[in-house]
Amino acid sequence: MSPLLITVTELANQIKHQPDTLCLVDCRAKLQFPDWGREQYLHGHIPGAQFADLERDLSGPIIAGKTGRHPLPTPAALASFFADIGISPTTQVVAYDDAGGAYACHLWWQLRWLGHDQCRILDGGLPAWVAAGQPLESGPVARQRAPFIGALRAGLTVTADELLQVDGLLQTETKRIVIDARGPARYAGKEEPIDPVAGHIPGALNLPFSGNLTADGHFLPATALRQRFADAGVTGTGSSATGSSENVVAYCGSGVTACHNIFAMALAGLPPAKLYPGSWSEWITDPSRPIARTN
Template sequence: MNDLISINELKKSPQADNILLFDCRSNLKDPEAGRLIYLEAHIPGARYADLNKHLSRLHVPGVTGRHPLPDRNDWINQVQQWGITPQHKVVVYDDVGGAFASRMWWMLRWIGHGNTAVLDGGWQAWLDSSEDGSEDSSEDSSEDSSEISSSQIPEDLPVSGFNYAALDALTLTIEVEDIDASKQVLLDAREQKRFDGEVEPIDPVAGHIPGALCSPGSANLDANGKFKSAAELYEKFAPALTTDQQEVICYCGSGVSATQNILAMRLAGIAEPKLYVGSWSEWIADPARPVAKKSD
C-alpha cells in the first residue's frame, strides 16, 4: 500500500483488501474533543484512535515531551486489541491535513507494519464525496465499529487470538541528547509565528531549537487540504537538504505533527528522516537548553 490513499481509491477498494479504518481526529487543547466529534459522525466502520490514550503514554513533567511514544510492546498489544493483523491494510484519517493521522501511520511503521496509509484530504474528503447523500457518516452498522450507539466509547476489543509479530521498525527516532544542529538539519513543523517565538498557545516557552529551520506542515497541503504533488513537496524540502549525507531530524511541539513532514518527504521521494519524538515540549523541559527566537 502507498503511504497516501485518495477517497476514490478507498471507496473502490474491494472487501477482500482487508482494510481497517481509524479516525485520529484530536485537539491538543481539549483531549476529549476528538472522541466527541467521532461519536457525532465518522466514516462507517472506522474505530477511534485516541492521541493521548492509544498513541502516547503519560508524559513526565519536566522530563518528557507532551506526547511520548508508548512502550513498543504496549503499542503492539493495542494493535492486537484492535484486531489488526499483518494482512490488514490500515487507513488513518483526521481533519487537519494528516497532522494527527500521520502519527498513527508512523507508529504502525514503527512496529514494521508498512501496509498503512493516510487518507488524503481526511474527513473533509469523505464529506465532500458523500454530498449526494449516498453515504451516511452519522450511523455505523459495521460490526467493526464496536456497535457504538451511546455517548461512550466502548472498551477496547478483546485480543483476537493471535500474537502480532512485530517486524523491524521502518521508522527512526533520535533522543534529545543526540540533537546537534551544527551537524544535522532540524526541520520544525510548527507554524512560522510559533517558530519565531511570537506566539505560543500550548507550551510555556516560545521559540525554537537553535539552528533549526521552519518547515510548517501546512505548506505540504494545497488549498483543498490535500497533499501537494511530489514535485511541489520536493521543491519545499530541497533547499534545506544540501547533501545526501546530512542527517535530517523532524520535530514539532510534541512529536505529532512532525510525522506529517516525514510523510510529505517520503511522498517527495526524499530519504526518510528521523523523528525527535520529544520535540519542543521536551527540549524546553530542561531550562539549561538554549532557546532561539526571531528577535535574537
C-alpha cells in the same frame, strides 16, 4: 496515486469489495481539548472505522519535568493497541483525520516504527469523504482483536542529548538539518499558546507541516514536495551527501505534526527523516538546553 495515499473513490471501493482486508482508523484530535476527537468520532465517522485516541492510545505516560506532552508509548503497549483494533501483519490500514493528515501521519509513523508498512493516509481526510457524498455512521464499532506482530525498528528517532552533540551521530562532511513543523509565530517565539516557553531549537529551520498541503487539505504532488524540501537544503540521498534526508531530524511541539513532514518526505521519494519524539515540549524541560528566537 502514491501507495502512501488513498483517494476517497479508492477507499469507498475497498470498503465495498474488500472490507476484511482493511482497518480504518479515525485519528481526529484537538490538542487543547482531549475528549474532542472521541466525541466527534462517536457523532459520525467513516463506516467501520476504529478510533485512535491521541492521549490515551498513541501516547505514553507524561513525566513532569522530563517528557514532552505526547511521549511515545512503550512498543508493547502500542502493539497491544494495534492488536485490539484489528491490525494483523497483512492488514491494510487507512488512517484519516480532519486536519490534513496532521494526526493520521502520526499513526502512520508509529505503525512504521513497529514494522508495519501497510498504512495509507486518506488524501483530503474526512472533509473530502463528506464532500464526495460518502456516508457516515455514528457510535462505536465493535473491535475484533488480531495478532499484530510488532518488530521495533531502531534508528528512527533521536534524543535531545544527540541533538545537543556538536558532531553527534553524523560526522565528517555530513550536515544535520533540523526541521520544525510548527507555525512561524511559534517557531519565532512570538507566541506560544500551548507550552510554557516560546522559541525553537537553535539552528532549526521552519517548515510548517501545513506547507505540505493544498488549500483544500490534499497533499501536494511529489514533485512539489521534493522541491519544498530541496529549498530547505534536503537535496540528496546516501550517507555522504550533504543535505541528505537521512541526516534530517523532524520535530514540532510534542512529536505529532513532525510526522507529517516525515510522511511528506517519503511521499516525495526521499528517505524519511528521523523523529525527535519529545520535541519542543520535552526540550524545554531542561533549562540548560539552548533556546533560539527570531525577530
